[in-house]
Amino acid sequence: MNPFEYRRATDVAEAVAAVAERPDAVFLGGGTNLVDHLKLGVTRPGRLVDITRLPLDRVEPLPGGGVRVGANVRNSDLAAEPVIRSRYPVLAQALLSGASGQLRNLATTGGNLLQRTRCVYFQDITTPCNKRMPGSGCAALDGYTRHHAVLGASPQCVAVHPSDMAVALAALDAVVRTHGPAGQRAIPLVEFHRLPGAQPERDTVLDHGELITAVDLPAVPATRRSAYRKVRDRASYAFALVSVAAEVELRDGEISQARIAFGGLAHKPWRAQRAEQVLRGAPATAATFQRAAEAELVGAQPLADNAFKVPLARNTLVSVLTELTELTGATEPTQEDTP
Amino acid sequence: MIVRVNVTVNGEQCQADDVWPGESLLYLLRERLGLPGAKNACEQGECGSCTVYLDGVLVCACLVAAGQAQGRQVRTVEGLADGAELDPVQQAFVETGAVQCGFCTPGLVVAAHDLLNRVDRPTDPEIREALAGNLCRCTGYEKILEAVRLAASRRNPGGRPGEAAEGESR
Ligand SMILES: Cc1cc2nc3c(=O)[nH]c(=O)nc-3n(C[C@H](O)[C@H](O)[C@H](O)COP(=O)(O)OP(=O)(O)OC[C@H]3O[C@@H](n4cnc5c(N)ncnc54)[C@H](O)[C@@H]3O)c2cc1C
Ligand code: SF4
Ligand code: FES
Ligand code: FES
Numbered sequence: 246m247n248p249f250e251y252r253r254a255t256d257v258a259e260a261v262a263a264v265a266e267r268p269d270a271v272f273l274g275g276g277t278n279l280v281d282h283l284k285l286g287v288t289r290p291g292r293l294v295d296i297t298r299l300p301l302d303r304v305e306p307l308p309g310g311g312v313r314v315g316a317n318v319r320n321s322d323l324a325a326e327p328v329i330r331s332r333y334p335v336l337a338q339a340l341l342s343g344a345s346g347q348l349r350n351l352a353t354t355g356g357n358l359l360q361r362t363r364c365v366y367f368q369d370i371t372t373p374c375n376k377r378m379p380g381s382g383c384a385a386l387d388g389y390t391r392h393h394a395v396l397g398a399s400p401q402c403v404a405v406h407p408s409d410m411a412v413a414l415a416a417l418d419a420v421v422r423t424h425g426p427a428g429q430r431a432i433p434l435v436e437f438h439r440l441p442g443a444q445p446e447r448d449t450v451l452d453h454g455e456l457i458t459a460v461d462l463p464a465v466p467a468t469r470r471s472a473y474r475k476v477r478d479r480a481s482y483a484f485a486l487v488s489v490a491a492e493v494e495l496r497d498g499e500i501s502q503a504r505i506a507f508g509g510l511a512h513k514p515w516r517a518q519r520a521e522q523v524l525r526g527a528p529a530t531a532a533t534f535q536r537a538a539e540a541e542l543v544g545a546q547p548l549a550d551n552a553f554k555v556p557l558a559r560n561t562l563v564s565v566l567t568e569l570t571e572l573t574g575a576t577e578p579t580q581e582d583t584p
Numbered sequence: 585m586i587v588r589v590n591v592t593v594n595g596e597q598c599q600a601d602d603v604w605p606g607e608s609l610l611y612l613l614r615e616r617l618g619l620p621g622a623k624n625a626c627e628q629g630e631c632g633s634c635t636v637y638l639d640g641v642l643v644c645a646c647l648v649a650a651g652q653a654q655g656r657q658v659r660t661v662e663g664l665a666d667g668a669e670l671d672p673v674q675q676a677f678v679e680t681g682a683v684q685c686g687f688c689t690p691g692l693v694v695a696a697h698d699l700l701n702r703v704d705r706p707t708d709p710e711i712r713e714a715l716a717g718n719l720c721r722c723t724g725y726e727k728i729l730e731a732v733r734l735a736a737s738r739r740n741p742g743g744r745p746g747e748a749a750e751g752e753s754r
Contacts, residue, residue, distance in 0.1 A: 249605075275647075276652065280646075281629060482717060
């Protein structure tokens with residue numbers, strides 16, 4: 246590990262300035278991704294600005310019925326928040342499906358959005374990786390690609406974004422609020438993460454020194470049902486092979502509103518607008534769900550080891566939509582633990 | 585850059601000088617404060633061997649930067665026993681033979697302790713989910729489940745699996 250300077254920020258402006266003034270400075274949240282990367286040598290910052298004591302740790306109602314989640318709210322606390330469990334079950338379920346209790350207790354909302362890919366070649370500093378070292382090549386292309394992207398990849402990078410929470414937030418039309426050297430911004434979550442293109446080193450549209458201060462969740466009508474389903478290699482404590490976040494509203498057996506996002510398929514949470522178009526106004530039947538999934542996945546470009554992700558994503562979406570539209574009452578997160 | 589870190593560990597005020605803030609809390613505990621209970625296995629958050637309480641909340645000490653522990657309360661596996669008397673969770677691990685090489689044990693004991701503080705009589709799926717972040721390469725987990733069931737039944741002889749602990753908040 247390289248030596249670095251450590252600072253504990255006490256207000257937002259100070260934190261932003263402390264990172265903005267040095268190109269090699271970074272924010273430190275819960276540390277569950279960054280501390281790991283410091284040890285592995287994936288990143289070598291010269292200054293760490295600890296933001297965990299900033300007063301960004303509240304979940305507050307917004308005028309109009311939405312909810313503002315502070316950037317420092319821990320993943321475990323957010324999942325246990327009554328308003329999240331009752332009105333945004335898709336988010337509570339996504340949070341609880343991620344990592345382990347010990348890690349969710351540390352992980353922050355801001356850090357979760359900015360966690361980096363779990364591509365093994367990105368984490369192994371002895372292999373070429375355009376994301377870690379721009380221009381060095383991509384070891385995954387000739388490597389083992391079971392966990393990599395089938396949608397939106399580029400010849401420079403085929404990594405996937407690992408966050409479960411971000412997939413739920415994409416389906417919820419959440420908005421990321423930031424405070425940067427150039428002022429404040431509100432960025433829709435679906436535009437927050439980037440596709441790799443020719444610049445895989447940039448995961449998001451954030452500028453250097455731009456701090457996430459909160460994530461806003463829009464109000465949801467009481468009639469909306471939502472759920473998160475994660476498919477992985479074991480029952481718990483593994484990253485998604487494929488995941489689906491879905492929200493639907495029904496009127497007389499017809500789908501009046503649908504919002505769908507996939508995880509595990511792309512470099513960003515994949516909002517499935519083509520599937521949504523098929524669903525809106527259509528009868529809630531297995532045939533509709535199948536057509537919606539096909540419409541979204543028709544452009545998939547699997548790699549050598551991950552063709553299975555395409556039918557897996559289709560079947561998972563169909564199954565989640567079937568479950569959501571058959572349900573009568575409100576959906577509660579099915580959770581077995583509340584750490 | 586070298587800092588001083590003040591931290592309360594198992595109820596005792598501790599001070600470590602010459603700490604490099606990039607050290608982990610795990611390193612601080614083991615190498616500077618002489619508490620080798622929390623184990624250093626993967627150092628990547630994968631295995632749970634380093635599990636401790638930080639301000640009453642279960643964390644992987646290997647991923648907490650030492651500087652972040654300043655002014656906070658830590659409780660390690662060394663702080664669970666009451667003098668010579670083992671905590672019921674520790675006692676149950678001994679009696680059921682839930683320990684083989686023992687490397688995973690301190691982390692599992694602290695995680696099981698946390699679970700039983702939240703849920704009096706956890707069901708098997710609840711135990712499995714709560715201990716999902718703790719890997720054991722030896723026992724195959726059966727004896728560990730048995731240990732947690734035994735500890736739960738002793739702490740709350742009247743309760744049934746599935747009943748929540750009183751005052752459960754998180
Ligand atoms: C073993 C293991 C298993 C895991 N499994 C899962 C899983 O199944 N699903 C899942 O979704 N995640 C999983 N995770 C990832 C975990 O969710 C993330 O590591 C965590 O959410 C990151 O949050 P943090 O606060 O610890 O971030 P940090 O590590 O502190 O920071 C991550 C990045 O975000 C930046 N940052 C942090 N906060 C801000 C802010 N407010 N503004 C601007 N920049 C900021 C940091 O500079 C850094 O670049 C796993 C992690 C581990 C170690
Ligand atoms: S897929 Fe992306 S992250 Fe993985 S090695 Fe290639 S460039 Fe790096
Ligand atoms: S040593 Fe911390 S989780 Fe393995
Ligand atoms: S007893 Fe050896 S790792 Fe669990």
